[in-house]
Amino acid sequence: MSDQVKYVLDESRLPEAWYNIAADLPEPPPHVLHPGTGQPIGPDDLAPLFPMAIIGQEVSTDRLIAIPEEVRSVYRQWRPTPLYRARRLEQALETPARIYYKYEGVSPTGSHKPNTAVAQAYYNKAEGVKRLTTETGAGQWGSSLAFAGAIFGLEVDVWMVRASYDQKPYRRGLIEAFGGRVVASPSEETNVGRAILAEHPDSSGSLGMAISEAVEAAAPREDTKYSLGSVLNHVLMHQTVIGNEAQMQMDDTEDYPDILIGCTGGGSNFSGLAFPFIGRALREEAKIRVIAVEPAACPSLTKGLYAFDFGDTGHLTPLVKMHTLGSTFVPPPFHAGGLRYHGMAPMVSHLHELGLLEARAYTQTEVFAAGVEFARLEGIIPAPEANHAVKATIDEAIRCREEGVSQAILFNLCGHGHFDMQAYIDYAAGKLVDHAYSEDEVALALAGLPSVTA
Amino acid sequence: MSDQVKYVLDESRLPEAWYNIAADLPEPPPHVLHPGTGQPIGPDDLAPLFPMAIIGQEVSTDRLIAIPEEVRSVYRQWRPTPLYRARRLEQALETPARIYYKYEGVSPTGSHKPNTAVAQAYYNKAEGVKRLTTETGAGQWGSSLAFAGAIFGLEVDVWMVRASYDQKPYRRGLIEAFGGRVVASPSEETNVGRAILAEHPDSSGSLGMAISEAVEAAAPREDTKYSLGSVLNHVLMHQTVIGNEAQMQMDDTEDYPDILIGCTGGGSNFSGLAFPFIGRALREEAKIRVIAVEPAACPSLTKGLYAFDFGDTGHLTPLVKMHTLGSTFVPPPFHAGGLRYHGMAPMVSHLHELGLLEARAYTQTEVFAAGVEFARLEGIIPAPEANHAVKATIDEAIRCREEGVSQAILFNLCGHGHFDMQAYIDYAAGKLVDHAYSEDEVALALAGLPSVTA
Numbered sequence: 001m002s003d004q005v006k007y008v009l010d011e012s013r014l015p016e017a018w019y020n021i022a023a024d025l026p027e028p029p030p031h032v033l034h035p036g037t038g039q040p041i042g043p044d045d046l047a048p049l050f051p052m053a054i055i056g057q058e059v060s061t062d063r064l065i066a067i068p069e070e071v072r073s074v075y076r077q078w079r080p081t082p083l084y085r086a087r088r089l090e091q092a093l094e095t096p097a098r099i100y101y102k103y104e105g106v107s108p109t110g111s112h113k114p115n116t117a118v119a120q121a122y123y124n125k126a127e128g129v130k131r132l133t134t135e136t137g138a139g140q141w142g143s144s145l146a147f148a149g150a151i152f153g154l155e156v157d158v159w160m161v162r163a164s165y166d167q168k169p170y171r172r173g174l175i176e177a178f179g180g181r182v183v184a185s186p187s188e189e190t191n192v193g194r195a196i197l198a199e200h201p202d203s204s205g206s207l208g209m210a211i212s213e214a215v216e217a218a219a220p221r222e223d224t225k226y227s228l229g230s231v232l233n234h235v236l237m238h239q240t241v242i243g244n245e246a247q248m249q250m251d252d253t254e255d256y257p258d259i260l261i262g263c264t265g266g267g268s269n270f271s272g273l274a275f276p277f278i279g280r281a282l283r284e285e286a287k288i289r290v291i292a293v294e295p296a297a298c299p300s301l302t303k304g305l306y307a308f309d310f311g312d313t314g315h316l317t318p319l320v321k322m323h324t325l326g327s328t329f330v331p332p333p334f335h336a337g338g339l340r341y342h343g344m345a346p347m348v349s350h351l352h353e354l355g356l357l358e359a360r361a362y363t364q365t366e367v368f369a370a371g372v373e374f375a376r377l378e379g380i381i382p383a384p385e386a387n388h389a390v391k392a393t394i395d396e397a398i399r400c401r402e403e404g405v406s407q408a409i410l411f412n413l414c415g416h417g418h419f420d421m422q423a424y425i426d427y428a429a430g431k432l433v434d435h436a437y438s439e440d441e442v443a444l445a446l447a448g449l450p451s452v453t454a
Numbered sequence: 455m456s457d458q459v460k461y462v463l464d465e466s467r468l469p470e471a472w473y474n475i476a477a478d479l480p481e482p483p484p485h486v487l488h489p490g491t492g493q494p495i496g497p498d499d500l501a502p503l504f505p506m507a508i509i510g511q512e513v514s515t516d517r518l519i520a521i522p523e524e525v526r527s528v529y530r531q532w533r534p535t536p537l538y539r540a541r542r543l544e545q546a547l548e549t550p551a552r553i554y555y556k557y558e559g560v561s562p563t564g565s566h567k568p569n570t571a572v573a574q575a576y577y578n579k580a581e582g583v584k585r586l587t588t589e590t591g592a593g594q595w596g597s598s599l600a601f602a603g604a605i606f607g608l609e610v611d612v613w614m615v616r617a618s619y620d621q622k623p624y625r626r627g628l629i630e631a632f633g634g635r636v637v638a639s640p641s642e643e644t645n646v647g648r649a650i651l652a653e654h655p656d657s658s659g660s661l662g663m664a665i666s667e668a669v670e671a672a673a674p675r676e677d678t679k680y681s682l683g684s685v686l687n688h689v690l691m692h693q694t695v696i697g698n699e700a701q702m703q704m705d706d707t708e709d710y711p712d713i714l715i716g717c718t719g720g721g722s723n724f725s726g727l728a729f730p731f732i733g734r735a736l737r738e739e740a741k742i743r744v745i746a747v748e749p750a751a752c753p754s755l756t757k758g759l760y761a762f763d764f765g766d767t768g769h770l771t772p773l774v775k776m777h778t779l780g781s782t783f784v785p786p787p788f789h790a791g792g793l794r795y796h797g798m799a800p801m802v803s804h805l806h807e808l809g810l811l812e813a814r815a816y817t818q819t820e821v822f823a824a825g826v827e828f829a830r831l832e833g834i835i836p837a838p839e840a841n842h843a844v845k846a847t848i849d850e851a852i853r854c855r856e857e858g859v860s861q862a863i864l865f866n867l868c869g870h871g872h873f874d875m876q877a878y879i880d881y882a883a884g885k886l887v888d889h890a891y892s893e894d895e896v897a898l899a900l901a902g903l904p905s906v907t908a
Binding site for chain 1: 458460465528530538542562564626831835870873879
């Protein structure tokens with residue numbers, strides 16, 4: 001192996017296709033159900049919300065889906081993204097482990113989110129859509145869709161969770177700089193929003209509420225569709241450009257990961273890195289350890305129930321089988337805003353049930369300690385979400401040292417923390433509060449599950 | 455020419471040397487003078503502040519200075535940086551011009567500053583220094599030196615202009631995340647600071663004051679040296695890694711710039727890109743247009759006097775001949791904090807006198823309009839400083855369209871604006887105030903110039 005720290009790919013090696021893990025699964029995931037009938041939904045049920053190309057991708061079992069040239073052309077602005085060898089971190093930990101990370105923070109909005117935002121904007125534009133609605137928590141997704149809308153000439157309306165709207169003016173500023181319109185959620189613009197405000201005038205909102213509002217705003221208008229930044233199959237698939245690149249870069253290192261690590265909120269950055277590696281392992285009947293890392297305060301994979309649930313608080317979405325804390329669950333405030341979702345992507349949940357990945361949860365103080373250590377050694381301030389992956393990586397590297405084994409670890413550094421400095425300031429001041437999700441909370445949240453058990 | 459938009463260099467093409475323009479000048483720049491004697495200073499005068507390796511570089515006339523392997527090893531984390539072709543901007547402007555930009559925002563702190571911070575930290579460490587002091591305005595420099603200190607195990611104390619300390623907590627948080635200590639300037643820790651506070655208890659500080667404090671704090675201690683982020687020859691030289699890479703990348707494009715553009719505060723990012731190209735033009739007796747762009751509110755090159763002046767408000771530094779607005783000049787508040795310095799790098803001033811570059815000034819509202827246009831097309835939010843270069847580039851591209859000439863323009867996108875979103879929010883809200891520097895201000899500031907006229 002060489003002494004390189006950074007593995008860059010020439011533009012000519014930008015992947016030509018996304019990878020669809022549905023092609024390689026030992027058994028298919030459960031159907032998506034209509035909440036009224038309890039029966040599997042069809043394309044017509046989704047047509048008011050998504051363009052047909054996206055609906056087709058959502059249910060496709062083709063292994064490779066060609067990335068349109070118009071999308072690749074936009075990807076080229078920041079893709080292929082670099083893959084690093086964390087040599088200074090290895091030295092500081094005195095570990096025999098070889099630590100690699102894929103860095104998605106070089107994108108226009110500093111995270112992996114534009115990988116699917118650009119694709120979704122393209123397919124909507126191609127089918128004549130004029131306006132997209134969406135929700136955003138911390139703002140990574142909203143800013144990414146605003147950027148994609150600017151590129152393809154689409155209006156973008158973003159329902160931003162009220163707490164973030166008030167506390168994260170810079171992310172809001174980024175959405176607006178890219179030309180998006182930001183609405184604090186709950187808002188007076190939708191029935192769902194008005195109903196919530198009537199009961200709770202001071203509601204600070206939640207991702208589940210904002211999804212309901214964005215869905216409601218899109219459904220009745222011909223020229224408007226809805227766009228989701230995680231959870232669904234097509235979103236996870238668009239993110240596999242990350243793992244497809246990483247496989248080429250690992251080839252360049254002449255090494256191969258024994259362990260893959262990613263943080264999970266809805267599941268998209270994790271899937272983007274891991275699915276191509278899991279798929280290869282399935283096809284080659286090989287083993288690879290895959291670790292999903294989530295916040296202890298919103299532990300859907302480690303503490304949730306695997307059940308059919310709504311994707312939103314207003315219950316406008318279909319029912320999906322996933323690890324869920326209940327659609328009415330409002331996570332406590334913590335800084336990894338991108339991980340504050342009550343459910344896990346159905347495909348990630350399915351893989352977990354199949355035993356193809358393991359999950360663990362950390363509190364925010366310990367993940368920020370890991371993030372600061374990483375920043376001072378590697379020169380990149382990770383996003384609070386990514387700190388979860390950093391923490392698990394450091395723990396695995398220490399385990400390698402203690403066991404005297406030299407393994408290769410690859411994690412997804414899914415974004416930078418430039419818009420999250422208040423979190424680092426709070427951490428340095430000892431002000432972070434760690435929430436442990438209690439059994440009472442589990443019971444309360446899960447009591448609200450819909451009765452469908454198909 | 456190819457259809458590529460991004461030109462990346464493999465790590466193997468990371469430059470092995472910095473370029474020193476002193477080797478190619480038709481006449482040498484004026485000496486630096488001792489403020490007491492009015493005579494040229496020698497190495498001993500600078501030894502309390504800088505390590506000998508740096509002092510040697512400051513006066514060297516060697517064309518190439520080898521980059522130590524320890525510095526190249528750190529550079530590799532983000533260098534070589536990408537060079538882009540701005541195809542979407544070209545299309546939007548309907549210009550026959552070919553627009554290229556070198557992007558330094560991929561560095562650990564999001565600007566070109568680490569190029570010299572890492573080198574300075576290395577040379578100080580190599581000579582046994584334990585602690586570095588410095589000043590910072592907007593925070594780009596302070597965070598970069600804190601990062602470099604973390605890498606080489608040096609304490610870093612940063613005097614941060616009080617106005618920024620209060621208004622830019624996120625840049626301060628970044629410095630602290632990298633392990634640096636931040637002191638609001640003026641402070642009670644120095645004689646200069648205490649004297650200012652005695653007279654103006656509510657002083658919001660200035661870069662000139664902060665320099666005085668950092669210099670005072672370094673001079674008496676054996677284990678402590680001072681570090682400057684711009685203006686001096688060695689700083690500008692360390693930045694030429696930008697232009698050296700850009701020359702290789704332009705070779706890859708099979709094109710060559712007719713026009714080079716950079717923003718100027720102290721002059722370092724501009725010099726870093728331009729000097730290697732100017733040097734080549736001098737050696738080959740070729741012509742290249744080079745444009746330095748500054749804020750209309752702090753117009754040292756376009757409105758200042760070319761005279762000997764102090765680098766700081768407290769008059770602790772030697773006298774350098776430069777374009778200056780007077781060392782007591784406190785620029786009005788505007789958002790490009792990195793361009794709020796009363797003087798211009800002596801070497802840049804000298805080149806201007808020799809007719810090797812031209813200068814122009816813009817107000818902040820027009821540069822933010824250019825920056826927003828660029829962001830929506832190219833997907834990068836430029837730093838407020840860099841918006842000056844973007845504005846000049848757009849103006850030149852429009853001129854090309856109007857004149858029907860196809861020229862190649864290369865500008866330095868010296869950093870991203872992730873820590874400057876308040877400026878974009880203020881711009882969108884129509885709250886930016888444009889200051890034009892008046893003749894009265896010129897007279898007032900220049901009346902305070904020292905009487906040395908050598």
